[in-house]
Each structure stands twice: as C-alpha cells, then as structure tokens.
Amino acid sequence: MSIGQLARAGGVGVETIRYYQRLGLMSLPARPQGGGVSGGTRKYGLPDAERLTFIRSAQAAGFTLKQIARLIELDATSDRVEVRQMARERISALDDQIRDLKRARAALNRLAHQCDDTDSGPCPILTAFEV
Template identity: 65%
Template sequence: MSNMTIARFAREGGVGVETIRYYQRRGLLGLPERGGGGGLRGNIRRYGDADIRRLRFIRSAQAAGFTLEQIGELIELDATEDRARARTLATQRIEALDQRIAELQAARKALHRLAHDCAHGEAGPCPILTAFDSD
C-alpha cells in the first residue's frame, strides 16, 4: 500500500484529506517530500504503510478518548520508550472514562425513572417534560 496519494491515504485511513492536513499541521503526521522527476506525477507527495499505521494509531487513540495533545505525547513517548509516562496517561484516561461512565449511568437511571413515571403516573404534565423545564 505504499506510494499513495493524499486522497488514497485519507480514504484508506477513513478520514478526509483536510483531516490529514490538520494532523500534519499539528505534528501528528509527517509531511512527505514531493517526488522528484518531471510532470505532475513528480510533484505529488506519496504516503506509505508507516503513514497508514500512524494514522490508524491516531484514530484508535481518539476513539479511546485521548486528546490530540495526548496522542502527540504518546507518539513522542514511543520514540523514547518511556513506558511509565505512557502508563500514567492510560491510567488517567481510564479514570476519566470511569467518571464519564458513572455520569452516564446516573443519567440513564434518572431517565428510566422519568419514563416509568410518565407511563404510570397520574394525569398532568409528563414528568419527562417538566424535569427539563428550567423555570
């Protein structure tokens, strides 16, 4: 899969070309040199398998909830093999996910109760609608 144009690289990575360019501006992806030679083919940047692996790493880390800043740090840590810092970042992310899960579970429980009260409650305004009324 080497020697890809930016359009194919983006397609293979499941993102848009502008996302590739954004990651490059942020320093998360490298900017390949333009090819040598004459004509239009010689002036096009080409991406390879290592670029795809990096892009997939970025996307997977984002799916795990890491920020782009944290992803940049993880990429730098890979070069230094600082496992302790990588583990710290992962542990912090787990704690943040646990907190978010607890918040979502509380919201689910409250909505479940409101839905039950709406279905089985007495006449009058629906508890779901009144629960979100800011007055």
C-alpha cells in the same frame, strides 16, 4: 498512495490528514520533482497509514490530540512509566464518564416509569428538563 487514498483507507477526510500534519502528528512527504509547476504528487506509504491508525485508535480511546502528540513522542523512547500513567488517567476519566452516564440513565429510567404511570397532566420527562 495519494493523500486521498490514505484518507479513504483511514476513514477520514483529506483535511483531517492535513490538520494532523499541521499539528505535527503526521509527516508531510516530500513532493517529487517533475509533473508540472508544483512538482509531482506526494506519496504516502504503510508507515503513514499505521500512524493514521494509531491516531484514530488513540482518539477512540478518548485521548486528545495533544495527548496523542505526547504518546507519539514517548513511542520513540522507552519511557513506559509516563505512557502507563497517561493510560491510567484516561481510565479514571472513563470511569467518571461511565458513572455519570449510569446516573443519567437511571434518572431517565425513573422519568420514563413516571411517564408510564401518568396519562394526564404534564409529561414528567419534559417537565424535568424545564429550568
């Protein structure tokens, strides 16, 4: 498949794939000979689509591209200890985010109830955001 087809299949833009290639997260297939001044069109296969899926899934789990690069390196080894440690650190960070989001939700919920209770004067929600 072409880079455009790979991008569509992976739900990303062509420039995203090129960016991943520049970072070393994805390989750049060799350009076949022929087909004009610059050669033929590079072809991507199932391993490229799988790598793109891996990257996107790891991003969805909250890993940074630098961390994803390390996960890719570790995939070629049998070092599960570091992979588990990275996962545990990510879980801890997610727990922190969840706690922060719950606090924000509770605060907004209190402000919304205060807003319900007052029909005059400044809105408690808006005044809470003033510095």
